Amino acid sequence: MTEKFIDLTAPAVRGLHPYVPGKPVSELEREYGVKDIVKLASNENPLGPGSRARAALQAGIADAGYYPDGGGFALKNRLARLHGVGTECITLGNGSNDVLVLLAEAFLTPDTEAVYSQYGFAVYPIAVQATGAKACVAPALPATDAMPLGHDLQAMTGLVSARTRLIFVANPNNPTGTWLDGTSLRRFIAAVPPSTLVVLDEAYFDYSRGVDCPDASAWLGEFPNLVVVRTFSKAYGLAGLRVGYALSHPQVAEILNRLRQPFNVNSLALAAAEAALDDKAHLQETVRLNDDGLRQLEQGMRQLELQVVPSAGNFLLVDLGRPAGPVNESLLRQAVIARPVGNYGLPNHLRVSTGTAAQNTRFLSALAAALKQ
Numbered sequence: 001m002t003e004k005f006i007d008l009t010a011p012a013v014r015g016l017h018p019y020v021p022g023k024p025v026s027e028l029e030r031e032y033g034v035k036d037i038v039k040l041a042s043n044e045n046p047l048g049p050g051s052r053a054r055a056a057l058q059a060g061i062a063d064a065g066y067y068p069d070g071g072g073f074a075l076k077n078r079l080a081r082l083h084g085v086g087t088e089c090i091t092l093g094n095g096s097n098d099v100l101v102l103l104a105e106a107f108l109t110p111d112t113e114a115v116y117s118q119y120g121f122a123v124y125p126i127a128v129q130a131t132g133a134k135a136c137v138a139p140a141l142p143a144t145d146a147m148p149l150g151h152d153l154q155a156m157t158g159l160v161s162a163r164t165r166l167i168f169v170a171n172p173n174n175p176t177g178t179w180l181d182g183t184s185l186r187r188f189i190a191a192v193p194p195s196t197l198v199v200l201d202e203a204y205f206d207y208s209r210g211v212d213c214p215d216a217s218a219w220l221g222e223f224p225n226l227v228v229v230r231t232f233s234k235a236y237g238l239a240g241l242r243v244g245y246a247l248s249h250p251q252v253a254e255i256l257n258r259l260r261q262p263f264n265v266n267s268l269a270l271a272a273a274e275a276a277l278d279d280k281a282h283l284q285e286t287v288r289l290n291d292d293g294l295r296q297l298e299q300g301m302r303q304l305e306l307q308v309v310p311s312a313g314n315f316l317l318v319d320l321g322r323p324a325g326p327v328n329e330s331l332l333r334q335a336v337i338a339r340p341v342g343n344y345g346l347p348n349h350l351r352v353s354t355g356t357a358a359q360n361t362r363f364l365s366a367l368a369a370a371l372k373q
C-alpha cells in the first residue's frame with residue numbers, strides 16, 4: 001500500500017512549506033568537503049555568548065538533571081526590571097519563534113485574519129497558515145522608497161477588518177533591515193481596533209539604537225492590544241539556547257500561559273539569559289562590532305557596484321542584479337555561507353550577516369570572485 005498520510009492532516013497543514021534555515025556549517029563541510037567555513041547566514045552574534053552567560057552555563061550543568069523553573073521566576077523578574085513592567089506581563093518562549101506561534105494558536109482560527117507585510121519575517125506566514133486563518137499580505141514599499149521593500153503601514157492599515165486578530169510587524173524587519181520611526185508606528189498602532197493585537201517583533205532592537213527606531217515596550221501601558229516580542233538569539237548571542245519573550249497586557253500573557261508547554265524554556269537557557277542581561281560590556285562590544293561590520297560590508301558592496309538596502313539590524317540585504325542562486329553556489333564552494341532569499345520572493349537578493357572584520361573580508365572577496373564568474 002502506498003501511504004498518503006498528507007491526506008490525513010489538518011487542511012491548514014497541507015499547504016505549509018517548512019522554514020528554510022541558513023545552511024549549518026557541519027552540512028557544508030559534509031556536502032562540499034570544505035574547511036574553515038565563514039557562516040554569515042542566520043544573523044548570529046560572531047562573538048557568541050558573553051563571559052557572564054558562559055559562566056552561568058558552566059554552573060548550570062550541575063542542575064541539568066532537574067526540570068527547569070517552568071514559571072521562569074528569576075528571568076521574568078530581571079526582565080520586569082529592565083522594561084519597567086510587572087512579571088505578569090511577560091511570557092517566556094523557546095526562542096521568540098515559540099511566542100509568535102503561541103500568539104497565532106491562541107488568537108487565530110479559520111474564520112479570522114492576520115496581516116503582515118510582503119518581505120516580512122518568514123515565520124509569520126508559517127504561524128498563520130498552520131491555524132487556517134486568512135493571511136492578508138500588504139505589498140511592501142517600492143525599491144525606490146527611502147525604506148526600500150520595507151513595511152507600508154498605510155497598506156497594512158487598509159487590510160485590517162473586524163476579522164483581523166493579529167498584525168505582525170518586525171521593527172527592524174528581517175530580511176530587509178528596514179525600520180519604522182516612532183511617530184509613524186505609534187500612529188499606526190493607535191488606529192488599530194482594540195479587537196486586533198499588534199505583534200511588534202523587536203528581534204534586532206539592540207542593533208537599532210543609532211537610528212530613530214523606537215522602543216515600543218514603553219507604549220504597553222497606553223495600548224492594551226500591543227505585544228512586544230524580543231529575543232536572546234541576536235545581540236545577546238544565545239541563538240543556540242532558544243530563548244525569547246513577549247511583553248503584553250497581563251490577560252494576553254495569561255492566555256499564552258495556558259497554551260505553552262509547561263517547561264518550554266530549558267534551565268541552561270534561563271540561566272544564560274539572566275546572566276546575559278547583566279553583561280552590558282558584551283552587548284556594547286557586540287553593537288560596536290556590528291556598526292563596524294555594517295560599514296565595512298556596505299563599503300565593499302558599493303565598490304562592487306551593488307545596491308544595498310539600509311539596515312538597522314546586524315545584516316545587509318544586497319541586490320545582486322542577477323539571480324542569486326549561482327552566486328550563492330560559488331560562495332559555498334569558497335566556504336562562505338550567506339543567505340539567498342528567493343523564498344521571500346527576492347530571487348536577485350542576498351542577505352549577509354555582519355561578522356568579525358576578518359569574516360566580512362572573506363565574504364567580500366568571495367563575493368567579488370563569484371561575481372566575476
Ligand SMILES: *Cc1c(COP(=O)(O)O)cnc(C)c1O
Pocket residue numbers: 043094095096097098121170173174201203230231232233234239242243244
Ligand atoms: C531572528 C529573528 C527572530 C528570533 O527568532 P528566535 O526564535 O528568537 O531565535 C524573531 N524575529 C525576527 C524578525 C528575526 O529575524
